[in-house]
Amino acid sequence: MELFNSALGKNITFVRPPYFIISGLIGIPHVNYYYAFLFTFYIVSVVGNVFVIVVIILDRRLRTPRYVAVFSLVITDLCGICALEPKVIDTFLFNHNHIPYNECLAYMFFSFMFVSMQSFNLVALGIGRLMAIADPLHYHARVTFKFMFTLLGSFWLGIILLVMIAAGLLTRLSFCDSYVIKSYYCDHGPIYRLGCNDVTPSRVLAGLCPVVILWIPFVFILASYIYIAYAVFKISAAQERIKAMKTCSGHLSLVAIYYLPIMFIYVFAANIHQNARIITVSLTAILPPMLNPIIYVLLTNEITQSVKMIFKVQKVTVK
Template identity: 30%
Template sequence: MLPFMCEDEFSFFRHSRTMHQGNQTTISGFFLLGLAVGSEQQLLIFTLFLCMYLVTMLGNSLIILAIISDTYLHSPMYFFLANLSFADICFTTTTVPKLLADIPSQNPTISFAGCLTQMYFFMLLVDLDNFLLAAMAYDRYIAVCHPLHYVALLSPKRCALLVVIPWVISNIVSVLHLSLLSRLPFCDQRVVPHFFCDLEPILRLACADTQFNNLLILVVGGAVIFIPFSFILVSYALIGTAVLAVPSVKGKWKTFSTCASHLSAVSLFYGSIVGVYFLPASSYSAERDKVAAIMYTVITPMMNPFIYSLRNKDMKRALRRLLSKIHVFLSW
């Protein structure tokens, strides 16, 4: 059974908004199956996701404001962190508000244009997160292995390029996928077993051969994910070598602790991404896909502010100053 819609209503929806052309249709929209929850659980699920979304927005916004307002944090590491927080705000906003609107809805649909728009921003921002994590790994590598050349190797111009170039590449990849997807014919069946428009579930609804699209996901998507990920692995291999060369145990721990937050974020992000997009197509599972998607669209953006602030003395100090300024402002 489809959640939030009875069989007769779904049948009427399927036939009333579709112009039939043989076995293919002119797509006017998709039905998002969403999260399989009963009516008695809707309020709990809605409240849970709303709270996580608000925490994500508040936490990442505070990180950005703290970095902007504290001149001590005007360094490459925090510049990349501010961009990551901004990307996470946009990332979670791409999917969660629509999910919240669909949970109590009896007709959770999305137009074809709206679906393409959501996919564009989703792919753009997931790729951008990937590149920003690689840029942050490069920052940690320079800080640990070449501290005397840190300022020269991470000049403002180079830092700007390490952010602008990922935006450009991510845009190109998103447009490439969508330009091919938009030309595919779709069948009568328009039920998307997901809570947002993701590329893999939408491709499964096409009435044409999608082997080239799947190949593009594997080649281009693999390059966009695994090249930065390999760069992160190499960076940390070099960092590990440098840490082992530190004579004292305390010195080893102090050096490695500067990378702990970034390593936690990388593990959380890539663990869910690889589980969705780079397992064999034969092992595809809609439920597994949704769980993993919740991890990287909701949980990871919410956890990043905690990961980067709880064990970072400079960030905690900046946040305390920012909150005191906000308190003074509000008390006026």
């Protein structure tokens, strides 16, 4: 951050608080029950994602370019909830709602980075589905390990740079009036709105981030599925059409779980109560990592077979 500040200007003094106060939900009776509910979801999410990681590692058949994107999404889900939820639990269940300035920015950086990368992991999975159905003969020649690592690497690099700029711009703000963050974690929007100097760069970036992280990936995925639908309906055999659509069901479920709640927030943000917004944001952060492993196991035939094989081996070993 010091490098960022020196690059933008020298000999500038900013008013930085020693800490921020995370307000969370306000005026709701027995609100700690909700945070205990989030804690339960957190445990289920960690167990589920670790389980899927173990399955992919143990089964050699899953070590294919297609599962590079799946593995990246599982790792992102696991790291995201581990970056976000433990501090939420500590803040509200144990009443530690004061967070030091630098720790708050680091907390925002990692939480924002992993949640944002989930969107681009879905894009990578969508590209794989598109190429598998639209051009199946050349799928294995085009979707290689090099292709997937390059694609995901470029996504990671872009997200890291974007989040670094967001965090760097916050260090250019002075906080003179209030240190209370009206959210359940160190959220970018509620932080920059506390600034008492020019917040225009942060406001512009806050408007740009949803476009880059949400709308462009969502439009790409939507367009890819329009093309996939066109390609599927051109298949003459009904059984092949059904098989092609089944391969997309898992990914479509992941897309719906991730994008719909977030888009609800951005579309209706001005008309919903602050508490309703915080609840929706918190569920958006915890539900996809919890439900994604279930979807992998139930709707992905290869992973289902791997899970059955692992449990079968365990039963034989026990006997």
